[in-house]
Structure formats: structure tokens, C-alpha cells
Amino acid sequence: SKDDEAHDEL
Amino acid sequence: MNIFRLAGDMTHLISVLVLLLKIYATKSCSGISLKTQELYAMVFLARYLDLFSDFISLYNTVMKLVFIGSSLAIVWCMRYHRVVRRSYDRELDTFRYWILVGACFTLALVLHEKFSFQEVFWAFSIYLEAVAILPQLVLLQRSGNVDNLTGQYVFFLGAYRAFYILNWIYRYLTEPRFTRWISCVSGLVQTALYADFFYYYFISWKNNAKLQLPA
Numbered sequence: 001s002k003d004d005e006a007h008d009e010l
Numbered sequence: 011m012n013i014f015r016l017a018g019d020m021t022h023l024i025s026v027l028v029l030l031l032k033i034y035a036t037k038s039c040s041g042i043s044l045k046t047q048e049l050y051a052m053v054f055l056a057r058y059l060d061l062f063s064d065f066i067s068l069y070n071t072v073m074k075l076v077f078i079g080s081s082l083a084i085v086w087c088m089r090y091h092r093v094v095r096r097s098y099d100r101e102l103d104t105f106r107y108w109i110l111v112g113a114c115f116t117l118a119l120v121l122h123e124k125f126s127f128q129e130v131f132w133a134f135s136i137y138l139e140a141v142a143i144l145p146q147l148v149l150l151q152r153s154g155n156v157d158n159l160t161g162q163y164v165f166f167l168g169a170y171r172a173f174y175i176l177n178w179i180y181r182y183l184t185e186p187r188f189t190r191w192i193s194c195v196s197g198l199v200q201t202a203l204y205a206d207f208f209y210y211y212f213i214s215w216k217n218n219a220k221l222q223l224p225a
Binding site: 006007008009010 | 015019022057060064066070073074077132174177190193
């Protein structure tokens with residue numbers, strides 16, 4: 001899903 | 011978000027604030043490597059290309075803006091601020107970092123999570139950050155005694171990625187499909203590069219002496 005691809009860490 | 015990652019982000023923020031304090035309070039950037047600051051500006055610009063496309067959270071967006079803004083402001087200050095620029099150790103800060111930039115970008119073209127513009131630049135930023143401290147460590151060795159704020163700046167900058175390693179272990183143990191090999195391996199290399207600095211920093215703290223890195 002999308003959130004898997006987006007890098008959620010800085 | 012977990013406590014390790016929050017501690018890491020806060021430690022990273024502290025390192026930026028300590029550097030800004032040093033430059034603003036002493037109106038001097040002696041002992042600071044402009045090359046490392048420029049590498050970090052590249053790291054943030056390459057990593058946060060998704061700033062406007064992927065909204066994760068207000069915290070995430072604000073921190074990205076803070077890191078991009080502060081790194082560019084510090085580079086501007088060290089290059090163009092009338093007073094600050096005079097204290098830049100130009101003749102000591104001679105690390106030829108384009109070799110690092112080229113190598114990291116080449117590696118990112120080969121090793122990435124997905125072959126897209128954004129992902130290649132993201133991987134590039136991860137590899138580049140791992141080695142971005144090298145010019146600063148070289149400068150510290152050449153410039154002999156290190157003032158307290160500079161030493162604290164480097165210490166917090168190194169400590170933040172160590173917290174991220176704990177964060178990755180925690181996420182690996184708690185999230186079923188968590189694998190971030192690129193970040194993890196680079197983070198380990200990055201933290202390892204600080205090993206000798208941490209050692210001498212600890213010694214100077216224990217002996218309550220000035221931080222001295224062997225030439």
C-alpha cells in the first residue's frame with residue numbers, strides 16, 4: 001500500500 | 011513513532027540547535043567544516059523530495075522543513091555572513107567531498123528500494139549521510155583543540171543515528187514486515203565512523219579535560 005512506500009522516518 | 015526514533019529526532023534537533031547557538035553566540039564558525047554542512051544540505055534536499063507529495067504527519071513535515079532550513083542557513087552563514095565567514099578554517103577544511111558524492115550517487119543507482127527518481131535520491135541521501143561527517147572529523151583532528159559547543163554538536167549528531175539503530179531493532183521486532191536494510195546498514199556505518207570521536211569525547215568528559223583528538 002502507499003504508506004509502505006512513503007518513507008515515514010526522517 | 012517509537013521512543014527511540016523520537017529520542018533520535020530530538021537529539022538530531024539538539025545538534026542543530028547547538029551548532030546554531032555556537033555560530034550565533036560566538037559569531038564564529040571556527041572548527042566547523044563547511045564541507046560537512048554542505049553535504050548535510052544535500053542529504054536533506056535529496057531525502058525530502060517527498061516533502062510536498064507524501065504527507066506523513068505535521069511533525070514529519072515540520073521537522074523536514076527545520077532540517078532543510080537550518081542546514082541551508084548554516085551553509086549561507088559560513089559562506090556569506092560578513093563576520094562569521096572570516097572565522098572559517100578554509101585552509102584546514104580541504105576534504106575533496108565530490109568523490110564521496112559521486113560514489114554515493116553511483117551506489118544509489120545500483121542499490122535502491124525502487125528504481126525511481128525519488129527513491130534513487132532517497133538512497134543517495136542515506137549513503138551520503140553515512141559519510142557526511144568525514145570532513146568534520148578530519149577538520150577536528152587538524153584543528154587540535156575543539157571548543158565545547160563544537161564537540162557537543164558532533165556528539166549529538168553522532169548519537170542521533172545510534173538512537174535510530176535502536177528504533178530499527180524495535181520496529182524489526184514489533185512490525186511483521188519491517189525491513190529497511192539500506193537505512194540500517196548505512197546507519198551502522200555512520201555510527202561506527204563516530205566510534206573514535208565518542209571514545210575521545212568520553213575520555214575528555216571523564217577527565218574533565220579539553221577534548222583532544224590525536225592528529
